[in-house]
Amino acid sequence: MRTDLANASLPRAVLLPGASYHGRIDLVAVDLVLAGRRPASTLDDDHKLYAIVMRPGPIRAKARALGLPEVTVARYLAEHGGGPP
Template sequence: MSTRSADLANARLPKGEPLPEATHHGWIDLVAIDLVLSGRRPPSTLDDDHKLYAIVHRPGWTTKGKARALGLAELTVARYTPADEGAGGDPP
């Protein structure tokens, strides 16, 4: 991830780690993100901050899989994906 992209992600997202089994991380609704990623809600129900959070904090997906689930371009997802995340795979 480029330095500029990392700075934007760090500035816009809540600090710290969410508690285990938490439903929110600051103003981010973790349940809504999970519903969109699982295909049970359309991506249009998430705002940009929620989509950015999903890209940065939901490992285990390919860039293409996240882009499809979130209704974003692959380049956008790749730009904000942490470099150490690796290839991953699409969830079942």
């Protein structure tokens, strides 16, 4: 599956403590992929962008879990500031 992160967007909804969704982003699915317990192909581009920007962890580990080049992960992390939108 080819991804196009250029068209991905971060949610603007408020993230409540204990929530399992942030807007339409399934936080459980993101965490399962980053933990290596689910394949990256189960996430769409918005979920992958969320994983890159909003979840802690080294660039190399995120890139490996998401099936993306490290350069791509570093670029999107830098572009979006590595924090909430």
